[in-house]
Every structure is written in structure tokens, then in C-alpha cells.
Amino acid sequence: MARVKARVICTGDVSGEVLFTDKPLLIYTGIDPASGNVVERGHPLNGQSVAGRVLVFPEAKGSTVGSWTLLQLKKNGVAPLAIVNQLCEPIVATGAIMARIPCVDKVDIAPLRDCQRVTIAADDVIFNEN
Amino acid sequence: MRSMAKVDANEAMSRMLAGESGAGTQVAAEMIAALAKIYGAEGYVPIVSAQIAGVSYKNIGEAGIEFLESMRKGGARTRARATLNPCGLDLEAWRELGFQEQFYKDQARALDAYRGLGIEMTCSCTPYLIGNAPGLGDHVAWSESSALSYANSVLGARTNREGGPSALAAAITGYTGNYGLHLDENRVPSVHVHVTCPVETYQDFGSLGLMLGKKLGQSVSIITGLQPGRCTPERLRQLGASMAASGAVALYHVAGATPEAGAYTGKVASGEIPTRLVEVASIDDVSDVVPAGLAEGQPMAVDLVFVGCPHASKGEALDLLGALEGRELKADVWIAMARDVKRELIQDAAFAKAMSPRVKLVADTCIVVCPIDDLGYSSVATNSGKAYFYLKNNPRLAVAHRDTAACLDAAVTGIAINKDRGEA
Numbered sequence: 001m002a003r004v005k006a007r008v009i010c011t012g013d014v015s016g017e018v019l020f021t022d023k024p025l026l027i028y029t030g031i032d033p034a035s036g037n038v039v040e041r042g043h044p045l046n047g048q049s050v051a052g053r054v055l056v057f058p059e060a061k062g063s064t065v066g067s068w069t070l071l072q073l074k075k076n077g078v079a080p081l082a083i084v085n086q087l088c089e090p091i092v093a094t095g096a097i098m099a100r101i102p103c104v105d106k107v108d109i110a111p112l113r114d115c116q117r118v119t120i121a122a123d124d125v126i127f128n129e130n
Numbered sequence: 131m132r133s134m135a136k137v138d139a140n141e142a143m144s145r146m147l148a149g150e151s152g153a154g155t156q157v158a159a160e161m162i163a164a165l166a167k168i169y170g171a172e173g174y175v176p177i178v179s180a181q182i183a184g185v186s187y188k189n190i191g192e193a194g195i196e197f198l199e200s201m202r203k204g205g206a207r208t209r210a211r212a213t214l215n216p217c218g219l220d221l222e223a224w225r226e227l228g229f230q231e232q233f234y235k236d237q238a239r240a241l242d243a244y245r246g247l248g249i250e251m252t253c254s255c256t257p258y259l260i261g262n263a264p265g266l267g268d269h270v271a272w273s274e275s276s277a278l279s280y281a282n283s284v285l286g287a288r289t290n291r292e293g294g295p296s297a298l299a300a301a302i303t304g305y306t307g308n309y310g311l312h313l314d315e316n317r318v319p320s321v322h323v324h325v326t327c328p329v330e331t332y333q334d335f336g337s338l339g340l341m342l343g344k345k346l347g348q349s350v351s352i353i354t355g356l357q358p359g360r361c362t363p364e365r366l367r368q369l370g371a372s373m374a375a376s377g378a379v380a381l382y383h384v385a386g387a388t389p390e391a392g393a394y395t396g397k398v399a400s401g402e403i404p405t406r407l408v409e410v411a412s413i414d415d416v417s418d419v420v421p422a423g424l425a426e427g428q429p430m431a432v433d434l435v436f437v438g439c440p441h442a443s444k445g446e447a448l449d450l451l452g453a454l455e456g457r458e459l460k461a462d463v464w465i466a467m468a469r470d471v472k473r474e475l476i477q478d479a480a481f482a483k484a485m486s487p488r489v490k491l492v493a494d495t496c497i498v499v500c501p502i503d504d505l506g507y508s509s510v511a512t513n514s515g516k517a518y519f520y521l522k523n524n525p526r527l528a529v530a531h532r533d534t535a536a537c538l539d540a541a542v543t544g545i546a547i548n549k550d551r552g553e554a
Contacts, residue, residue: 009164033191064183064273064293068190075193093164094295097157098197105168 002129004107008122009088012102015119016081018112018127019053021045027066027091036078054118055080056109060091070095082120084109139174139305146303152205158302165296166307175269175308176210178287180301181257182249183215183273184294186499187236198243201302208248209304213257215274215294216441217241218501221253221469221494228505249301253494254468256367256441258285261470266389269312271300275380276371276440276516282381284366286389288312291348291380311381317390319383321346322398322405325355327412333533335365336515337413339372345408348378352394352405358386364446371440372515416515418550419522419529430528430548434507435541436497437534438466439514444474451485453538459488460544462507469493488541497521511540 021044025031030040036051050073060066070092073079079101083092088105096103107125112118119126145151146159166174184190190198218237219229245251252260255274264270264287272278273292281287290310292300300306310316323346329338342351361384373379383391397403420430437450447465454463463486467475472493497510498520509528512518518531530546540546 007167009168010160028189033193064295065189067293067295068184068194071197072191072193075191075196088164088168090165090168090293090296093168094161094293094299097160097164098295 001126002111003124003126006084006104006123006125007106009093009103009105010096010101011122012082013121014054014082014102015117016052016054018056018114018116018118019045019048019050019080020056020109020112020114022058022109024059024061025057026062027060027095028063028069030062031069031073033069033072034076036073036076049078050080051078052081054082054084054120056084056112058086058109059089062091064091066091067095067098070101071099074099074101084112084118084120084125139176143174143303143305154201154204154206155302157201157204158206158299161296161299162303162305162307166309169307169309171307171309172313173308174305175312176304177271177300177306178210178264178268179262179270180208180210180212180297181215181262181270181272181274181277182212182244182294182297182301185215185240185244185253186218187233187240188218190240195240195243198247202243202246206247206302208301210301211262212249212301213252213254213262214241214244214249215253216255216495216499217253218499219495220492223490223492227490227492229500230504233501247302252468252470254441255496256443256468259441259443259471260468269306271297271306273297275374276367279370279374279380279382280367282311283370283383283388284363288317289380291378317350317381318403319350319352319394319398319405321349321351321408323351323353323408323410325353325410327410329356329413330360331533332365332368332513333515333531334413335368336372336513336518336531337416338410339369340376340416340515340519341410341414342408343373343375343377343379346373346377346379348380350381350383351379352383352385352391352398354385354395356384356387361387364443367440368515372519375516375519415549416518416531418531418546418548419527420548420550421528424548424550426548426550428548429545430509430530432461432509432511432530432540432544432546434510435461435463435537436466436510436512436517437514437537438464438492439496439498439512439517441496442467442471444471447471447475447491448478450534450538451489454486454489454541457486457542459486459541461488461541463489463541464492464497465489466492466496502527511537511546513537
């Protein structure tokens, strides 16, 4: 069991399954707010749903309207359970706080694996070592 | 005095973070605190004003309206003056312009939610033309890339490149993190752009901006070689808006023309401030986007001429109306502006006789944020580099970027000569 310290952007205690990408993620126009599916063309997560997953990605990219998209995902019941970033930027930081999605950053995301179970408890990220 | 203010800011933010001003303000404070943490801010600074983008119903949705209403119910109210970016339609002439009623109703609800927080319904990207004009050294939190570029560069106010939500949070708390372009050291140019070719017209300034945005990214630059007499506020607005569209330029200095340039010109020339040199010996005219099969030099039909991106000043609008006076038009002409500017304009006697029925004075919105596809236009000529930049991504529109005079000619003839070089 590994336990690493993160920086808290929006605090929360949750446990769930990872949806992992090492590519920056486009939020506005990149995730469908109705379904939660990643729709960005050519993105490795294309076609997968962020709903209920611990969404792990290095950082967001694109329009700051993405903050409102996170809020829409939450209202539609298809928001990620939590967000783990390498380095959080304003789209996700403000969006996660508005939508109350637990969010941490300053974590080396490389050891995390898709579908792995992860627990986030305030500034602790806890997962099984591979 | 300055450190005193900072202590007060920290204390005020701590109180808001603790929820002493209600849950709505607390959320806003959390957003400001998170950004301050991410960017390693040196505490907080009080802001003079905020400019809030992200107004369109399409972008914020029902979830956004609910969020804004929950903030209001949680006691949130602006502590700094806050103005709003253009919305998706003209709030008075929407029917006449061809917008749908449902779209109007949804947009109006989104605006009501912002109004409930104390935000002014300016619906313009040029707040500095209608009373929200910060002064040299004022700290502000502006979103809308063209407006914040103008505030930083031409007015000498200080803002980071905010998003809509962070500008909203700054308006509610009255503070922003003291980092980035709020600090002296980050306003120093790292790139020296030296222009050796003539840059004269409105379109030239827009084309130069589109070129430079790609080369500059987020860098702060100082531009030399432009004739200060040519650098009118309208042309600098074009330059800045285009740089902020094709790049992420939030601050530029122009020797002899912008307020902070004087502090750097000598030191850049002597090498005391090290810069990367970018020489501009010619301005690339941007390529038209045309219907398939239309060859270069062939006439292209134009059904809409769009001016007013960023929103036109009263002077600009009067010049345009004067130039169109008494002429029969084959294309519609949209002149977009803030509602307050339109009000002033229609009080002017010169306006009445200049008006042609094809000329639409469009307020509250612009061609970039409104659902242009619903209005039946297929080919647009614009004098705005920024409008060109965004419209060219619309697969259903042909787009030409022309100087103001050529745009007005296109309105009269209904035709622009294709300048497609197959590079768009």
C-alpha cells in the first residue's frame, strides 16, 4: 500500500476506480456534459465515461469555460468522483470548487494505473503499489 | 502602507474562507485561495473591478444558473465593480435579427442570475468605453482576452488572464491573488518585436496581431518601429485582440504609445533587459476562407459585413455610418457595440439620416458568441482579426478579413475578391 501526500485544491474523502490518462484533457467541448463521455477526437480516453471515476490526468487544456462544464457534469450525475492532477490549472481548480468535486494535485501520477482502486482522504492519496 | 493593506487582505480573506460572510462568498474565497496557492501568490490584493466572461447560456447551462443562484442565496454579492461580457444575442432587437425565442428566454435567465449577484448588465467586451476604465497601476481581475489585454497594455492596469469563474470569484470577494502580472517583475518584456514595414490601417494592426500572437504565446513583449501617431486606441485594440486570439498575450508594450513602455525602451535597446528579438519586415495578409472550388482572384459573394470586434466606440460607429450614408447596400452590415454606446449614438442627430435598413446596430452580443448559423448568413467580411480568427473555424461560413474601407465596399457590391492562398 502506497500513501503519497498531495496538495488539496478541493477537499474530500472518497474511494473509487481510476480513469487514467497521461495526456492533457480538454474539458469544454472535450467532455460531453450530458453523458460524461470523453469526446475529444484523438484523445486516448475518447469514448470512455468519466462518471464516478477518480479521473487522473496531468492537467487540463483549452477554454476556461471548462469550469462550467465540470458543474454541468455534476448536475447531470456524471461527474468524476474525484480529480487527481499532476499540476492543477485554473479550469479544474475553479470548476472542482464550484462543483464540489474532491481534487488534489502535485502528485506524481505515473505510478497510478487505469481501473486501480484509489482512496483520497484530504491530502493523502492511497493506492496499492503495482 | 502597502504591507498594511496586505495584512488586511489576508485577514479579510481568512474571514471569508471561514464562512463569516456566508456560504456563497465562502465558495468564491475558496476559488481565489486555490489559485493563489497554485501560483504561489504573495498574498492578496484588492481589486478595483472585474470583467466577467462566460455569459452565454450555452456555456454555463442550467447547472451554471443554479450555481449562481445558490451563491446569491448564500449571501454572495459583489464587493468590487463587475461588468459582464457580451451574451448570445441582442436583448432588445433579438427578434428582428432572427434569434429564437427559447434562446432569448434561456439567455435572459442566465443574465438574471448574474444580476442577482450585483453584476452590471453591460454585455460588452469593451467595458473601458462605458465607464469601467481602470487607471495606471490599478489591480483588476478581468476575463475576456481582448479586454484584459487592453487594460494591461493600453491602460496600464494590472490583471492576469482570468477565466470567467475566477473573475466572478474576485468580484465577490473583492480580492485576487498577488501573482503574475500584478507584480512589477512579470511586466518586464522578454521579447523585443521590431517592425520595419509600414503598419497603418485597422486591418494592418489586426493582421500584425494575428502574426505576433503565434510567435509570442504568453510572453510579454515590447514593440518598436510603429509610428505612435498610427497607434490610436482603436488600432491598439485590434492589435491586442488579435494577439490574444492567436496567442495568449495578456500584456504588450508599444514604444511611444503605451504607458509602461517608456520604462523599458532604453533598457531593452542597451541590453540591460535581455530580450529575444523578433523582426517583422512584412505583414502576412491572412488567407480568405472560401467555398470549395473558388479560385484566387474570383469574386466571392458576401451576405454579411461585420464590424465591431471588439465592440465599436461611438466615434468608430459614426465614421462607418457616415461612409455608408446614402449608399444602397447588397449585404447586411452589423456594427456591434455596447448598449450604452448605441444609446449615445442614436441620440446623435447625424445618425438618423445615415441609417440604411440593412445596417444593424447590434448591442449586447457579437458574431463570435452568437449562434450565427441560425441567422442564415453564409459569407462574412470583417475588419477584425479576432473575428476572422474565430469565424474561420465555422465550417458553414466563408470569411474574408479586409480593411474597413474594403468591408464597406463589399457591403455595397455584395462581393469580395477571393484572396485564398490555400493556407487557412
